[in-house]
């Protein structure tokens with residue numbers, strides 16, 4: 001029975017597209033599996049769920065997932081997903097994106113998706129670097145972190161994508177890591193419950209492009225780093241500001257549900273329905 005449960009997720013993958021092309025030890029598969037487990041947990045189906053991805057290592061996931069999927073242009077997953085949601089509001093639309101895809105090339109689409117509160121669930125695989133294109137620094141490379149474009153350490157400050165999402169208007173914001181698989185699955189599943197823009201940052205190890213340049217000996221070392229530097233939100237909130245500042249200085253970060261709106265904001269589709277009503281019901 002346990003084995004059956006454990007393997008029940010396999011139906012969500014295109015077996016003929018496997019094995020995947022991710023490097024040994026890459027964490028992308030962990031996050032991809034957490035997404036399908038969250039889908040299963042919430043009783044969503046392969047017929048009513050669409051997966052939309054951008055470009056990059058993580059965005060390859062859409063090719064492996066047996067749903068209606070679209071692998072779009074670099075940074076453009078959110079606009080494609082917005083179009084799908086407006087045309088077919090009954091569908092669950094999931095966006096898979098990476099830190100470069102979402103916060104650099106697609107940065108404007110990201111903030112405007114949040115601002116519009118489009119009813120999407122966006123999972124950002126944060127591997128802290130451009131993996132597929134050769135290890136260039138992304139907006140989420142830690143300050144001081146090494147990349148091919150920053151061989152002596154990046155001098156750019158790092159985007160906090162969760163803070164950015166909240167400030168831009170997302171109505172559900174959470175963070176977890178590839179180390180905390182069950183927690184990550186729960187954060188994604190809760191995101192499906194939100195009628196509006198749900199953003200989940202999933203920290204994920206990239207041993208090839210980030211780890212080996214930044215003194216991580218192995219993928220397991222990277223997972224241990226996530227374990228040792230993450231702080232559950234409830235404990236984070238109890239820290240005084242000074243202690244919080246010290247924790248941030250040590251590379252620590254909160255995980256969990258970081259923000260959830262009271263539910264008073266209309267999602268984009270509902271707002272458009274009102275426009276249609278004002279216009280006399282044409283077009284829908």
Ligand code: SF4
Pocket residue numbers: 021022023025026027028057058127131132205206207208209210
């Ligand atoms: Fe994964 Fe990094 Fe390899 Fe890309 S380069 S597949 S993110 S380990």
